[in-house]
Every structure is written in structure tokens, then in C-alpha cells.
Amino acid sequence: MTVRTDTPPAATTPPATGSVWAKVLSEVFAPWVIVIALSGAVAWRATGEPLPTLGWGLLIAVTSSVLPMGVIVWGARRGRWDGHHVRDRTGRLVPFLTLIVLSALCLGLLLWWDAPRMVVALDLAMLAALLVSGLITAWWKVSMHAAVAAGAVVILAVAYTAWLLPLLGVAALVSWSRVRLGDHTVAQVTVGTVLGIVVGGGVFVLAL
Numbered sequence: 001m002t003v004r005t006d007t008p009p010a011a012t013t014p015p016a017t018g019s020v021w022a023k024v025l026s027e028v029f030a031p032w033v034i035v036i037a038l039s040g041a042v043a044w045r046a047t048g049e050p051l052p053t054l055g056w057g058l059l060i061a062v063t064s065s066v067l068p069m070g071v072i073v074w075g076a077r078r079g080r081w082d083g084h085h086v087r088d089r090t091g092r093l094v095p096f097l098t099l100i101v102l103s104a105l106c107l108g109l110l111l112w113w114d115a116p117r118m119v120v121a122l123d124l125a126m127l128a129a130l131l132v133s134g135l136i137t138a139w140w141k142v143s144m145h146a147a148v149a150a151g152a153v154v155i156l157a158v159a160y161t162a163w164l165l166p167l168l169g170v171a172a173l174v175s176w177s178r179v180r181l182g183d184h185t186v187a188q189v190t191v192g193t194v195l196g197i198v199v200g201g202g203v204f205v206l207a208l
Contacts, residue, residue, distance in 0.1 A: 022177035029174045031148040035065040038152045039122070045159045046116035056110075056119045063106035064126055068099045089141040096134040103127040118159060121207035125155060129200040136191070143184045146175040146192030151200025158205055171196075 027033075043057035072095050075081055081091030107123045129151055136142045149171035157164040175189035184192075 018180055022180035025174055025177035026181060029149055031144050032065040032069040034148050034152050036061045041156060042122045042159055043119055046118035056115055060106055060123055063102040067102055068095060071098045089137060092137050100130050103130060117208060121204050124207045125200045125204035128203040129195060132199050133195055141188055143178050143189040143192035145178050146189040147196035149174045150193040151196030154197050154201030155204045
């Protein structure tokens with residue numbers, strides 16, 4: 001008589017629908033994705049021509065999104081921090097410094113090459129938001145998802161039309177996703193949203 005010693009695999013519980021949507025929102029509207037789209041949108045509004053839009057948009061996108069994200073992914077794969085969203089506050093120092101240095105370099109290039117004022121204003125707005133959020137992160141974790149999403153809506157509304165302001169509802173959903181996934185508290189996404197609107201949007205307006 002053969003005695004079975006194997007045990008059936010443990011049943012897995014499928015993730016709740018809300019958690020699935022939260023993950024989708026967090027990835028689709030991740031800061032690096034929004035920055036790429038925002039760079040192109042503002043460059044188009046500033047120039048209205050394909051080639052200048054491509055040039056200025058790529059410059060900001062590469063320095064403020066692609067290269068920093070490359071550093072983050074590289075560090076995550078080597079265990080320097082806990083994933084590409086860098087959930088651990090103490091692990092955000094290097095990504096923040098990378099972003100600030102590259103954004104400052106981009107600003108210098110934009111001024112040197114006499115970029116359109118609106119494009120310069122965008123880089124200034126992002127750099128200011130990074131500096132403020134970086135200072136806050138030294139002692140408290142603020143949501144960059146919320147800050148970038150809310151700030152992008154305000155910047156687009158200023159650049160194009162106030163009719164885009166209802167997109168703040170999408171930013172609210174992004175904030176909900178961060179709380180739902182347990183990566184941030186309500187307070188952290190609220191402060192991030194205010195930071196994006198006041199600092200990001202405010203500096204963009206003042207720089208125009």
C-alpha cells in the first residue's frame with residue numbers, strides 16, 4: 001500500500017479588485033510616466049512645431065524621468081532600495097539627489113540654448129517641487145505620486161485651459177491607489193497633493 005506524503009498546494013487568494021486597480025493606477029500614473037507626457041505636452045504648447053517639441057520635450061523627459069528612473073531600477077535590482085517606487089523613506093536620498101542634479105543640469109542647458117519660457121518654467125517648477133519634497137523626506141515620507149499628478153494637472157490647466165482642472169479627479173484616484181496599496185497614509189498623499197499644486201503649479205505660473 002502506497003502512502004501519499006505529498007500535500008496539495010495551498011490555495012491562493014486572488015487579490016481584491018480594488019488592489020488590482022490600485023496597482024494599475026500606481027504604474028500607469030507613476031511620476032516618471034507623467035513627467036514624460038507632461039514634457040511633451042508643455043513643449044508642444046510652447047512651440048507648436050513637431051521638431052522643437054521633440055527636442056525640448058526629450059531633453060526634459062530624459063533628464064527628469066528616463067535617466068533618474070534608470071538609476072532607481074538599477075539600485076532596486078541590486079538591493080539598494082525596496083523596488084522602483086522606493087517605498088522606504090530612508091532609501092530616497094540617492095534618487096532625490098539624482099533628480100535634483102539632473103533637473104538643474106537640464107535647466108542650465110535650457111537657459112544656455114534659449115529655450116521657450118514655458119519650457120524653462122516647467123523645469124523650474126519640477127526642480128522646486130523636488131527641492132521641497134526632498135527637504136520634507138529628510139524627516140517624513142511624502143507621496144511623489146500625488147505631488148506629480150496634482151502638479152501636472154495644474155500646469156496643463158495653466159498652459160492650455162482651465163477646463164482641464166477636473167483631471168484633478170484622476171490625481172485623487174492616484175492618491176487613493178497609494179493609500180490602498182499601503183505605501184502611503186492619507187496625510188502623506190494630502191501633503192503631496194498640496195505640494196504639487198502650490199509649489200509645482202505655483203512656480204510654473206510665477207516663472208511664465
